[in-house]
Amino acid sequence: xxxxxxAVRAFRRYSTYIAATLAxxxxxxxxxxxxxxxxxxxxxxxxxxxxxxxxxxxxxxWLAQAMIMTxxxxxxxxxxxxxxxxxxxxxxxxLYRPVNFLGWWLASDLGRAAYHLLTRGLAPxxxxxxxxxxxxxxxxxxxxxxxVAVVLAVVVSFAIRMLVASSAFWLLDQAGVKNLAAVFSMxxxxxxxPLVLFPGWTRDVVMVLPWSAFVQVPxxxxxxRRTGVSLLSGLAFQVGWCVVLLxxxxxxxxxxxxxxxxxxx
Amino acid sequence: MASRTAQQLLWGGRAYLILSWxxxxxxxxxxxxxxVLTLGQFFITGLDFVxxxxxxxxxxxxxxxxxxEIGFLYGGSGLCxxxxxxxxxxxxxxxxxIRMGTFDAMMVRPVPLYAQACADEFSLRRIGxxxxxxxxxxxxxxxxxxxxxxxxxxxxxxxxxxxxxxFLAIFTLGAAFQFWTTDGxxxxxxxxxxxxxxxxxxxxxxxxEAIKALTFxxxxxFVNWYPSLFILxxxxxxxxxxxxxxxxxxxxxxxxxxxxxAWRSGVRRYRSTGS
Numbered sequence: 001x002x003x004x005x006x007a008v009r010a011f012r013r014y015s016t017y018i019a020a021t022l023a024x025x026x027x028x029x030x031x032x033x034x035x036x037x038x039x040x041x042x043x044x045x046x047x048x049x050x051x052x053x054x055x056x057x058x059x060x061x062w063l064a065q066a067m068i069m070t071x072x073x074x075x076x077x078x079x080x081x082x083x084x085x086x087x088x089x090x091x092x093x094x095l096y097r098p099v100n101f102l103g104w105w106l107a108s109d110l111g112r113a114a115y116h117l118l119t120r121g122l123a124p125x126x127x128x129x130x131x132x133x134x135x136x137x138x139x140x141x142x143x144x145x146x147x148v149a150v151v152l153a154v155v156v157s158f159a160i161r162m163l164v165a166s167s168a169f170w171l172l173d174q175a176g177v178k179n180l181a182a183v184f185s186m187x188x189x190x191x192x193x194p195l196v197l198f199p200g201w202t203r204d205v206v207m208v209l210p211w212s213a214f215v216q217v218p219x220x221x222x223x224x225r226r227t228g229v230s231l232l233s234g235l236a237f238q239v240g241w242c243v244v245l246l247x248x249x250x251x252x253x254x255x256x257x258x259x260x261x262x263x264x265x
Numbered sequence: 266m267a268s269r270t271a272q273q274l275l276w277g278g279r280a281y282l283i284l285s286w287x288x289x290x291x292x293x294x295x296x297x298x299x300x301v302l303t304l305g306q307f308f309i310t311g312l313d314f315v316x317x318x319x320x321x322x323x324x325x326x327x328x329x330x331x332x333x334e335i336g337f338l339y340g341g342s343g344l345c346x347x348x349x350x351x352x353x354x355x356x357x358x359x360x361x362x363i364r365m366g367t368f369d370a371m372m373v374r375p376v377p378l379y380a381q382a383c384a385d386e387f388s389l390r391r392i393g394x395x396x397x398x399x400x401x402x403x404x405x406x407x408x409x410x411x412x413x414x415x416x417x418x419x420x421x422x423x424x425x426x427x428x429x430x431x432f433l434a435i436f437t438l439g440a441a442f443q444f445w446t447t448d449g450x451x452x453x454x455x456x457x458x459x460x461x462x463x464x465x466x467x468x469x470x471x472x473x474e475a476i477k478a479l480t481f482x483x484x485x486x487f488v489n490w491y492p493s494l495f496i497l498x499x500x501x502x503x504x505x506x507x508x509x510x511x512x513x514x515x516x517x518x519x520x521x522x523x524x525x526x527a528w529r530s531g532v533r534r535y536r537s538t539g540s
Binding site (some may be wrong): 038040069180 | 305446451463
C-alpha cells in the first residue's frame with residue numbers, strides 16, 4: 001500500500017508541469033515526423049529492410065518516441081533524485097526509513113512512468129497515427145503483452161539508472177557516468193535506428209543486451225511479430241534482465257551502505 | 266549615437282568573453298569530469314552518424330544521395346549547430362533562471378543581459394560535437410570526388426558562418442519564448458536539435474511542402490541544404506532560382522532581427538516571479 005501511495009505521489013508531482021509536458025510532446029512529434037521520413041526513404045529503397053515493412057518501421061518510429069520519457073531512455077526519473085540526495089547527504093534519511101530502499105525508489109519511478117506513458121507516450125502515438133499509416137496490436141494478447149513489456153522495460157531501465165546513480169556513493173557526482181550511460185542507452189535501445197537494421201552479427205549482439213528490452217521487445221510484441229512462445233520468451237528475456245540488474249543494484253547498495261559517509265558529519 | 270551603440274556592443278562582447286573565460290576556468294578545475302563529458306559528447310554525436318551508416322547497410326542511397334554526400338550535409342549541419350551551441354547553448358536555461366528567480370540577479374549586474382545569458386555556464390566540452398562534425402565533414406570531402414573550383418571552396422566557410430548565425434538566432438528565439446512560457450524550454454529543442462536532424466539528411470526525402478516550409482517558414486534549409494546543393498553540384502529539387510543557393514545571409518538576417526525583437530520584448534515583458 002505504501003508503494004502505491006508513493007507511486008501516486010510521484011505521478012501527481014510530475015503532472016504539475018503541464019507546459020513542460022506539452023512542450024515535450026511537441027518535440028517528440030517533430031522528431032517523430034523527421035525520423036518517419038528517413039525511415040520512409042530507407043524502406044522505399046529496400047522494402048524489406050531488417051524484415052520490417054514500411055508500416056512496421058513507422059510504427060516503430062512513433063512508439064520509440066513514445067518510449068523516450070516513459071522508459072526514460074535518456075536517463076532521469078527517480079534515480080536522478082537519489083543521485084542528488086547522495087550528493088547533498090539527504091540520502092541518510094532514506095537509508096534509515098523502515099522501507100525497502102530499492103522498492104521506495106522503484107515505486108516512485110513507476111508512478112513517474114505511468115504519468116509519462118499517459119501523456120508523453122499516448123500523445124505522440126496518437127499524433128503519429130493521425131499523420132501516418134501505423135499498425136496496431138492485432139490481438140488482445142498483443143495488447144496485454146505490450147503493456148506488460150512496457151512495465152518490464154521501465155524496471156530494466158530503472159535498474160540501470162539506479163546503478164548509475166549509485167556511482168554517486170563513490171564519485172559524489174553521477175554526471176559523467178550518466179552521460180556515458182545515456183550514450184549506450186540511446187544507441188543500443190534502437191532509438192535512432194531500429195535494432196533490426198544492425199548488420200550481421202552486430203544484430204545478434206545488440207538483441208541480447210539489456211537495452212533491447214527498452215523499445216525493440218515491446219514494439220515487436222505490439223506489431224504482432226512476437227506471438228505465443230516468442231511473446232513469452234520476449235517477456236522472459238526482460239524479466240531475466242530485471243532480476244540480474246536489480247540483484248546487482250541490491251549488491252551495490254549493500255556495499256554503498258557500508259561505506260557511506262554523509263557530508264557534514 | 267552610432268558610436269554609443271558600437272561601444273555598447275563592444276562592451277557586451279568583452280563581457281561575454283570575460284564570463285566565458287571564467288566558466289572555462291571553472292570547468293578546468295574538474296579536469297577529469299571535463300574530459301569525460303567532452304568525450305561523451307564526441308561519442309554521442311558520433312553514434313548519430315554511425316546510425317546513418319547502419320541504415321546504409323540496407324540501402325545504397327537515401328533520397329538519391331550517397332553516404333558521402335549525406336556525410337557532407339551531416340557534417341555541415343553538425344558544425345553549424347555545434348558552433349552555435351558552444352556560443353550560447355546555455356541560453357536555454359533561461360526558463361530555469363526565471364523560475365528560480367536568479368534572472369533578477371542578472372538584471373541588476375552592470376553587464377548586458379544578453380551577453381550574460383549567452384555566457385551562462387559556458388561549456389567548452391561542446392567542442393566534442395564540433396570535433397565530431399569536423400571529422401565527418403573532412404571524411405566526406407575526401408570521399409567525394411568533387412571538382413573544387415574557387416567558388417566551391419569559398420562556399421564552405423560561407424556555409425559554416427551563415428548556418429551558425431541561423432542556429433544562433435533560433436537558439437535566441439527559443440530562449441525568448443521562455444519569457445512567455447517558463448516551462449517550455451523543450452519545445453525549443455524541436456527547432457534547434459530538430460533543425461539539425463532535419464538538415465542532416467537530403468531534403469529530397471521530405472515531401473515538397475515540407476521543403477517549402479523549411480525554406481520559407483523555419484528556414485533551416487539555408488543552414489546547409491542550399492549551399493551544399495551548390496558545392497555538390499546538385500540541381501534544386503524545387504527548381505528554385507540559383508540565387509537561393511547564396512541567399513543564406515538573407516535568412517540569417519531575417520531570423521536575427523526576429524530573434525532580437527523577441528528577446529527585447531521578452532525582457533521588457535519580464536515581471537520577475539515576485540512573492
